[in-house]
Amino acid sequence: MNDKQDVYTRVTNKILADLSKGELTWRQPWKAAHVAGSITKPLRVKGERYRGINVLMLWATALERGYIAPIYMTFNQAQQLGGHVRKGEHGSLVVFAKTMTKTEQDENGEDVEKAIPFMRGYTVFNVEQIDGLPGNFYEVIKPEHVTPLERDEKCERFFTNTGADIRHGGNRAFYRIDDDFIKLPELQNFVDTEKYYATAAHEMCHWTRHPKRLDRDLGRKRWGDEGYAMEELVAEIGAAFLCADLGITPETIEDHSAYVASWLQVLKEDKRAIFTAASHAQKAADHLHSYQPPAPARPDQAVEQVDNPHNLG
DSSP states (O other), rough: HHHHHHHHHHHHHHHHHHHHOOTTTTTOOOOOTTTTSOOOBOOTSSSSSOOOHHHHHHHHHHHHHHHOOOOOOHHHHHHHTTTOTTTTOOEEEEEEEEEEEEEEOOOOEEEEEEEEEEEEEEEEEEGGEEEEEGGGGGOOOOOGGOOOOOOOOHHHHHHHHHTTOOESSSOOEETTTTTTTTOOOOOOSSSSSSHHHHHHHHHHHHHHTTTTTOOOOOOOOOOOHHHHHHHHHHHHHHHHHHHHTOOOOOOOOSHHHHHHHHHHHHHHHHHHHHHHHHHHHHHHHHOOOOOOOOOOTTTTOOOOOOOOOSOOO
């Protein structure tokens, strides 16, 4: 088995194992007490957020092992910061895309260089697996400093800035691509505001598939087919990404068990499907962020920068 197949298979098998137990790997933005963020995407050593499939994998790792800190680094990065990974600790897989160049002949018999993309994996450790790091990596919020946050105004601004046609009424949430509008039940019909905005995030991700936006076509022909399952998977993961960005808890979609069954079928048949879904989900979230006005750096989401002559990426 080559390295590319190994990475695809290892990641897909993890997602399949979770789904088989009825667990959604991407529903892991938990409320924790680390200063780097109470509900957040996993962070690299310098505070940059992981993206795409790596978010799903590290959320799953944190849930499984009970990590509060969202920060991950390599063995060498830990050493460069004066820390050391504890004996017996096992790291987590993250991946990155690379390209290799292959010489082929074109229709005229001329040699041409062709770039071939492939995935490579490497291992990172959560800071809770590492001793001796600077204190900011372990700092938690003291209980007396925890205050409830007003989520609704931030979410309202975010969704309003997109300019999407959002209509209210009825008891179902959906996006109608032909007429290009989102339908949501009234806010008072939800248990709490988080569920309302999490549902809106799911439908907003569907909204990005319109031809005048991302023009996402996953082969959906009818309700319940493979393309339909993939589009729902993209919206599910994209909503989880958005909820992490907005600081709210994702909401489980209706008919959860039916969707899990369809996703299991898709992932078993195609080891690259979860990578494709995560990539489209990240693009959907990025597209929705593109409507937002520029904002200053958010200190509540950043990790203190460490001066070091080496690249600690």
